Amino acid sequence: MTDLNIAVLGAGVVGVTTAVELQKRFRHAKIEILAEHVYEDTTSYVAAGVFRPGTSFCGPTQEITQKWINDSYTYWDEIRRSPEGARAGVTELSGYIFSSQHSQAVRNRYIEKLCPVYRAATEKELKLCPGNWKYGSFFTTVLTQSSYYIPWAINKFKSNNGKIIQKKIESLQEVGSYDVVVNCTGLGSRFLCNDYQVVPIRGQVIKVKAPWIKTFFYGDLDTYVLPGIDLVTLGGCRQYESWDLSVNKYDSLKIKDQCEALVPSLKGAEVISHKVGLRPHRGIVRVEKEILNTDSKKIKIVHNYGHGGYGVTTAPGTSLYACELVQEILSGNSKL
Numbered sequence: 001m002t003d004l005n006i007a008v009l010g011a012g013v014v015g016v017t018t019a020v021e022l023q024k025r026f027r028h029a030k031i032e033i034l035a036e037h038v039y040e041d042t043t044s045y046v047a048a049g050v051f052r053p054g055t056s057f058c059g060p061t062q063e064i065t066q067k068w069i070n071d072s073y074t075y076w077d078e079i080r081r082s083p084e085g086a087r088a089g090v091t092e093l094s095g096y097i098f099s100s101q102h103s104q105a106v107r108n109r110y111i112e113k114l115c116p117v118y119r120a121a122t123e124k125e126l127k128l129c130p131g132n133w134k135y136g137s138f139f140t141t142v143l144t145q146s147s148y149y150i151p152w153a154i155n156k157f158k159s160n161n162g163k164i165i166q167k168k169i170e171s172l173q174e175v176g177s178y179d180v181v182v183n184c185t186g187l188g189s190r191f192l193c194n195d196y197q198v199v200p201i202r203g204q205v206i207k208v209k210a211p212w213i214k215t216f217f218y219g220d221l222d223t224y225v226l227p228g229i230d231l232v233t234l235g236g237c238r239q240y241e242s243w244d245l246s247v248n249k250y251d252s253l254k255i256k257d258q259c260e261a262l263v264p265s266l267k268g269a270e271v272i273s274h275k276v277g278l279r280p281h282r283g284i285v286r287v288e289k290e291i292l293n294t295d296s297k298k299i300k301i302v303h304n305y306g307h308g309g310y311g312v313t314t315a316p317g318t319s320l321y322a323c324e325l326v327q328e329i330l331s332g333n334s335k336l
């Protein structure tokens with residue numbers, strides 16, 4: 001039996017999900033994850049992980065984008081229903097999105113048909129939170145908390161003989177000899193691939209202990225209160241092309257003020273941490289194959305990066321699609 005060697009670059013939610021899916025599809029392959037940062041040092045750990053793709057989330061076509069989103073929802077929901085759901089950090093969650101400005105802000109064409117519940121908020125519900133809310137929706141979705149999901153998925157990967165190697169890759173040439181390299185480096189792709197279409201959208205959040213909060217709330221101006229498995233994430237901000245990974249005290253004050261205005265009981269909440277992450281944004285999320293010609297060899301690459309603010313939500317759909325591309329790029333390979 002000949003061995004197929006596959007490298008996955010990146011150990012965020014996208015890389016880890018891709019690696020686990022590759023193991024299912026290529027049972028005899030030797031699969032390695034190479035990543036500079038693992039676990040809590042990835043952007044994925046900053047995310048609240050609510051399944052809610054923004055209406056600006058975009059794949060190559062409308063059809064493919066919707067398929068990624070549908071496949072992702074099914075994937076998360078299957079884990080949630082399984083006995084593994086709790087350990088994997090996947091749970092069901094419901095809540096409200098309110099706006100005083102636009103009726104469109106509370107709609108979401110991607111998930112209105114997909115989620116088990118997505119409906120307009122009633123007049124009474126519009127008064128649940130202080131503020132002059134004109135528009136609102138209530139919906140039920142899934143939440144995936146990376147601090148549970150990533151260790152769970154990595155354990156699964158390792159128990160199937162997967163290996164993780166922690167190192168920074170400066171160029172593809174140094175990656176070594178693999179039949180295919182899958183590129184899940186998020187913002188790192190900007191340097192690794194000189195892909196200047198990938199830009200950071202900086203986000204800052206406060207993680208607080210507030211176990212009495214059982215539903216999520218989104219308001220105007222990037223205000224959100226999102227209960228996770230053990231902490232509530234308060235946000236946020238979206239700063240285009242900011243690379244600043246340090247906690248900004250003015251952002252913290254703004255987030256605290258806005259969230260407490262929306263949900264006043266948060267005033268009593270104990271602050272656990274402040275976190276900053278750079279969302280790896282790309283106008284069109286890149287899930288593509290490429291054959292790179294270097295002096296010494298041809299390298300088969302499948303890219304899977306640029307998920308912006310929706311990488312937890314859409315990791316499964318894009319990863320399944322990337323696995324399909326791995327299969328395609330390898331076909332014709334005598335080792336298959």
Ligand SMILES: Cc1cc2nc3c(=O)[nH]c(=O)nc-3n(C[C@H](O)[C@H](O)[C@H](O)COP(=O)(O)OP(=O)(O)OC[C@H]3O[C@@H](n4cnc5c(N)ncnc54)[C@H](O)[C@@H]3O)c2cc1C
Pocket residue numbers: 009010011012013014015034035036037038042043044045046047048049050051052167168169170184185186187188189192202203204205235236276277278279280305306307308309310311312313314
């Ligand atoms: C404040 C905030 C809130 C968010 N909330 C949500 C949410 O509610 N729902 C949602 O779906 N998404 C949310 N997101 C977005 C989500 O966090 C990202 O889309 C997701 O984490 C991207 O995953 P990734 O695996 O592509 O990247 P990352 O998690 O950044 O992982 C990239 C990996 O690649 C590695 N890497 C990069 N370059 C190199 C290199 N040169 N050599 C070796 N390794 C390299 C890194 O070390 C890391 O392991 C939020 C983001 C922020 C900042």
Ligand SMILES: *[C@@H]1O[C@H](CO)[C@@H](O)[C@H](O)[C@H]1NC(C)=O
Pocket residue numbers: 063066067070113114
């Ligand atoms: C996605 O799911 C919705 C709801 O089940 C369905 O109406 C739609 O046709 C699906 N679209 C794709 C592209 O799979």
Ligand SMILES: *[C@@H]1O[C@H](CO)[C@@H](O)[C@H](O)[C@H]1NC(C)=O
Pocket residue numbers: 009169171172181182183184185188189192193194290292301303
């Ligand atoms: C991502 O792909 C590009 C090719 O466009 C490559 O140059 C770069 O090294 C890759 N990065 C990673 C991490 O593979």
